[in-house]
Amino acid sequence: MSKNLRITNSKFIDQTSRISFKFDGKTLYGFKGDTLASALLANDIHLVGRSFKYHRPRGIMACGPEEPNAIVQVGNDASMTEPNTRATEIELYEGLEASSQNCWPSVNFDIGAVNNFFSPLIPAAFYYKTFMWPANFWKLYEYFIRRSAGLGKSPTEPDKDIYDHKYLHCDVLVVGGGISGIIAAKTAAKNNSNTVLIDDKNILGGTTLFQENECFKINNSYSNEWLKKEIKSLKSLKSLTIKTRTSLAAYHSYNYLLARENLTDHLDINEKKDKIRQRLWKIRAKKVIIATGSMERPLIFNNNDRPGIMLSSSIKKYIDYYGVKCGQKVSLFTNNDSAYETAISLNNSGVNINSVIDIRDKTNSSIVKQAEKLGIKIHWKSTIVNTNGYKKINSIEIMQLSDDGTAVVGKKIKEECDCLGISGGWTPRVHLFTQSGGKLNFRDEDNVFLPGKSELDQISIGSCNGDFELDEIIKNTANTINKFLKVNNNDYENLKIISSKEIDKKNIWLLPSDKPLGKTKPFLDFQNDSTANDVKLALREGFKSIEHVKRYTTTGMATDQGKLSNMHALGIIAETAGVKMGELGTTTFRPPYTPLTFGAIVGRNVGEFFDITRKTPMHDWHIENKAEFENVGQWKRAWYYPIENENMHEAVQRESKAARDSAGILDASTLGKIDIQGSDASEFLNRVYTNAWSKLEIGKCRYGLMLNEDGMVYDDGVTTRLSENHYLMTTTTGGAANVLSKLEDYLQTEWPELDVYLTSVTDHYGTVSICGPNSKKILSKVIPDLDLSDKEFPHMSFKNALIDNIRCRIMRISFTGEHSYEINIQSSYAKSVWEKCFEAGKEFKITPYGTETMHLLRAEKGFIIAGQDTDGTMTPVDLQMDWIISKKKYDFIGKRSLYRSDTIREDRKQLVGLLTDDPKEILEEGAQIVAETNKQPIEMLGHVTSSYFSPNLNKSIALAVVKNGKKLKGQKLFVPMKNKTINVTITDTVFLDKENKRLNA
């Protein structure tokens, strides 16, 4: 462990500031600028996890978001721990604690690894195939499968961090701060476009930033030196905003993009506190430039997953950027030129290169020649047939490829190594382009999918657009951007660029071995542990579509979404099935590009900010009087007011009795209120309600039922005619917004000729409802000069009045069946009026009651609640409310549907009353109703919609919908419950005061 793997001349790591961190409980050290991955590698730790299915040891493989193996659990606090984070993307900070996932008891000794020995028995879809039978054993299987599955651990307590959302509008958004993104951003910003450049790293420059090689020069400087000057001049541009540590998550239509900015993830643990952790940017850009670069592909060969096997370009970044040697004796395996850049970098940093194994016959590009000149040994036309070493690679076995590349020939050479770099070519990161709806084209020459047609104002540049050579990248980017932005920037025209050119290309998706395919383990998807053999098995079993093969084998379905594995899976499928890759297509790329935390998604909308909370003007009074609250839509409504140790049932029984015996007071402010004005207001009401409105006198109120066009009850409420052309409509609490929107719809689209204006006034008025035999006396104390006689102020009428000189509207309407008044007053005065009524009612023991008592009282009277006793399948006839359907009106919303063949059926479910044989037995709402209990299957006749124990009747009552219920009055039916069957009798829906005497009591 004391090996020194850190070289001293790294320019990007601050080797003067040491950082301590913990991995799997052990304290280790790294430097400022490290990622967790580079710090682990510097400590000679490659083994960081176990694979998902076979629990094979796995090591760090990459250096960016495509990392499949090094996914770790960060933090151990129950509220802050975060699973499945990529060690390659975690910036090292003081106090970081991380641990391996998917292993027990430890990454070095993992019991699940026994799966690896049984791996021939665990093919693709093993779980689907094995645990199908016997079916009732699933419960047992599931327990074990769930325990053995899963990667990290979710936090168990709420996240304490702060997250944020912010909008951003710009002319040009450049995604990716590599060389092409920098050229694009500079061109745009110099043209005074409001430009935003984002990059997921903490520093701009991409891979060119550490490309210091004789083969890549611009104007006689190394490419990295040239780029550094570009970055410096970029930062002085005023119309440019640069956001680093910002990862683009999603690219939606109309250039709407989401990006996650990490604000504190890189800070020391004691500096993070009280700061916003991540911000989700909601970006709307006029033009989008995608410069997301490309990722190196692995190669698919036997046992290609051992710790120490890494992407060649990542080894290069670890040595050139982080100053970390991934090994002391490195072999490289490639099908293209880029591994030679790695070889030269390693050689220049004093690392031994065993050899480069190249599947190509021979090539003479300048970079290869340079490697040869340095004395680096090259095995041409060769492949690796096997690797050895359990927890870390220790040797490779090399053989010659046959001429057609399908087999190996000759003698096997064994080469010892402690690290193997692999390079299978490059895959453009076209994820964002396809997320935005763009179509891909396939380029056969180097097997890449490239951006094709797009409907949006966007362009892809650089290697994500298939330009891989330095001179092409610069020239094509400059030209493309000039055209795209319609500018003429000639900064990049006369550059003298030296760039090694790749001459020979060769690709074998699945490299041959000396062993038969069934005896090898060529991994495709490292995180989900699927091999080339699994994909071939799926094809043999008849799967053809790429989407099906993906799901059957789970290739590309892990947290890395197959960034490294998908191309090879496609290649192998195309090859095996004998189709062209361009025709096969790809699986769908879906956002987010890398996993997003839930915190970033919800932002500030947590806890009480999750949804809007609407409170009535009397809310504080309810709290002072110990009300329990019920959520009704967004409203908080007083549910009941327990006294001392009362439970809900006891409180509701007391409140219900008091309201009928003397007086009750209810906060009805939440009912929807719509102000309707205009010369056609009466006609409008005629069309939207089932009953007639033209003859309603000024000052009178009427109950109305509103249907949908399909004839089903939609909402109900009382509407008052305030003056000739002025009505006040009330709706249910939950239906208010929808009713207004429905009425507006008809008014604007079907009947634009009507002179009607609708205004929501729900929040403008508070409503105090007083009911009970003493309500009249109480109101006369509050408004002494108002004539409350039945003659002057009868049931279903309204009066304007003054309370303490404040204008209010009094409606004499009743939802309880009692003599009752509703006072509507400007919201700001509603609480004081409520208190005034309460004071005035004290001598009558006025009792505040909540929604539960209100529901009970109306059920005693058989009044429906739209949405509780109706469910969108009930017509007024089903509700036995035929009386409310006007026979005279030519049309109203839903009228025609009331005599469709289905709505006139007599055996529809109809609203009835139910009484239990045992008056103490309370039915459960939602309980099913049947006619016989012996037969199976039992025919369901209907269900209970409302059920209460009525203290005023001293028995249990219920409303229910029952098939053909109207004709079944008096019939005995059954309500089967879990442990018993309850006998019930169908009755009328009105249980109390059928003659409506109490209204005028």
Place this chain on the structure above:
Amino acid sequence: MFLINCPYCGERDQSEFSAGGEAHILRPKQPTELSDDQWAEYLFMRKNIKGVQFERWNHAHGCRKWFNMIRDTSNDKIHAVYKMGEKPPLK
């Protein structure tokens, strides 16, 4: 997420709007004259085209006005928006 050009307010984010189904379906003036089948045709039958479609939209969290939109459902391209009662600018 669309950018919708409300005919009354101008360009606004899609989150301010709600979609209201197929456009240009007139409520019959004399529903009582219609057979069950004719009424059902008006009531239930809606197109769901892959391609260019005429739709109703409401600027629900804005001016509350309903308007029509011509949209290609295959790529979400909005070809035109126009006020209620106006003739579609495209066929």
